[in-house]
Amino acid sequence: AQSVAQPEDQVNVAExxxxxxxxxxSVSGNPYLFWYVQYPNRGLQFLLKYxxxxxxxxxxYGFEAEFNKSQTSFHxxxxxxxxxxxALYFCAxxxxxxxxxxxxxxxxxxxxxxx
Amino acid sequence: DTGVSQNPRHKITKRGQNxxxxxxxxxxxxxxxxxxxxxxxxxxxxxxxxxxxxxEKSRLxxxxxxxxxxxxxFSTLExxxxxxxxxxxxxxxxxxQGALSSYEQYFGPGTRLTxx
Numbered sequence: 468a469q470s471v472a473q474p475e476d477q478v479n480v481a482e483x484x485x486x487x488x489x490x491x492x493s494v495s496g497n498p499y500l501f502w503y504v505q506y507p508n509r510g511l512q513f514l515l516k517y518x519x520x521x522x523x524x525x526x527x528y529g530f531e532a533e534f535n536k537s538q539t540s541f542h543x544x545x546x547x548x549x550x551x552x553x554a555l556y557f558c559a560x561x562x563x564x565x566x567x568x569x570x571x572x573x574x575x576x577x578x579x580x581x582x
Numbered sequence: 583d584t585g586v587s588q589n590p591r592h593k594i595t596k597r598g599q600n601x602x603x604x605x606x607x608x609x610x611x612x613x614x615x616x617x618x619x620x621x622x623x624x625x626x627x628x629x630x631x632x633x634x635x636x637x638e639k640s641r642l643x644x645x646x647x648x649x650x651x652x653x654x655x656f657s658t659l660e661x662x663x664x665x666x667x668x669x670x671x672x673x674x675x676x677x678x679q680g681a682l683s684s685y686e687q688y689f690g691p692g693t694r695l696t697x698x
Contacts, residue, residue: 471624499685510586510673510689511625518685557624561685567638568613568677570687572624 490558586690607676
């Protein structure tokens with residue numbers, strides 16, 4: 468069965484410091500991987516994806532993520548955090564063999580960036 | 583393009599009543615998805631459409647739930663005989679099939695259902 472784990476419910480970072488939000492996944496085949504961000508009372512906003520090619524992918528707002536097949540991980544990173552990055556972050560996976568494209572989400576990690 | 587829209591944004595209903603939600607996807611997208619999100623959890627897949635055809639349904643989608651996309655454009659999700667356990671945020675998403683850039687899904691703001 469497909470699954471996504473986000474081992475940290477909350478990540479606290481000081482503004483200007485680098486941030487990492489962790490994600491590991493399990494799929495039977497090859498994965499498509501995604502990061503979404505959710506602000507209070509809002510829908511999910513797409514940040515970035517890994518489909519194929521370079522393991523390091525860059526997305527919106529200066530975020531990037533590294534696909535590591537051997538560790539089945541797709542951690543989200545940003546070199547310098549902003550207070551405005553504070554939000555709920557979700558990692559999601561899709562099995563390439565699933566033609567329908569449904570996403571399996573992790574439980575989310577709340578990122579808090581303090582001034 | 584204004585993105586995915588959902589109506590209503592909030593719905594409060596009494597247990598046992600029926601409710602219907604609407605989703606308008608991004609106009610050129612042929613795939614439409616429904617997810618449910620409860621507090622402290624990630625979204626869970628309910629069902630998806632390709633054009634007007636409903637191609638997959640989750641086991642979460644009990645027989646009290648029905649979804650339609652009659653003309654391959656907007657979709658409705660109806661819950662009959664609501665229960666308190668149905669209280670959640672119902673999210674709609676859309677995507678287009680085929681192009682490499684289409685694998686991501688774009689989400690609407692959600693409809694928050696409260697069953698009292």
